[in-house]
Amino acid sequence: MATARTAAPRASAGGGSKRLMGWLGIAGLIILIDQLSKIMVDRTFAYGERVAVLPFFDFTLLYNRGAAFSFLAGGAGWQRWFFTVIGLGASALIIWLLLRHGHQRMFSWAITLILGGALGNVIDRLIHGHVVDFLLFYYDKWYFPAFNIADSAITVGAVLMIVDEIRRVRKGS
Template sequence: MSRDVPRHPTASPTNDAGHQPGQPSEHHPKPAPRLGHWLTLALLLIVLDQVTKLYFDSAYTYGQRVNVLPIFDFTLMYNRGAAFSFLASEGGWQRWFFTVLGIVAAIVIVWMLRRHTAQPRFSLALTLILSGALGNVIDRVAYGHVIDFLLFYWKDWYYPAFNVADICITCGAVLLVLDEVLRARKSRR
């Protein structure tokens, strides 16, 4: 004689391997990416950043510009400072200051990622910032400057040259703001 075992009200049937058949249901949503997924994405972005920098550093001479569009050139520039060449003309201490700042930021970001892996938009923003910060830290340690190669301009106005790491940091910052706005809007409902 067999007896039915009561199930938890949210339990769903499983197959012989103990897995649910079919797609995730509302009771069992798709699992959130783990820390390893976010760190793997960061690593891929760092590799992309470093490969592009190595290419431009070897294929171009310093200051060389190759026109791509009427408002965009490839170039090779070195930035000893931070964004917009902030502190670039200082005597060299800024290299280590921004290196330490980038490493501390990376440690804090990894700590935050561990705590928030279930929030994909927030975690993606942190991952983008992490990859950008570490990409530029690698340059500072290896070369003493950051390699920039993307240059946008309009007539006599120039946006400071930048790289893939800078794009990651900017997109991550925008995504952080968007995430906060959307979370605030959701909590007001």
């Protein structure tokens, strides 16, 4: 006699893959916007050139051989491949998570933004050996490290993930 097992709800094969394709399309759009913006800035600006946009914001062309906040930027070149492997590994995990949890909208938005940003920066590392940064915020003599669209997507995704987790925990209590 067979017993009924309870399992996590599973979308139909077509529904889950269709949903995944939607999330991957959004990640692809983030990658496209990121890469086009980097190409435009890289072709328009000389390295280190700054153009004031607002009293606290400039466009500038800088290269980052490291990770966030130029972490390990002074390495001998091994960090290019280290961060590429991390970015690809994280992307594979995110795709798996989207396949399993694509119905959770805020969580999926969060990790889709992170996926698009991570792959945007991986593309830079593979093509150039560094990440192209061009958004520079500052106040007086204080400067936030320059960043790009991919970094912005990763940051917004991380914030959404925190908000999603806080909401999930509050629902549980």
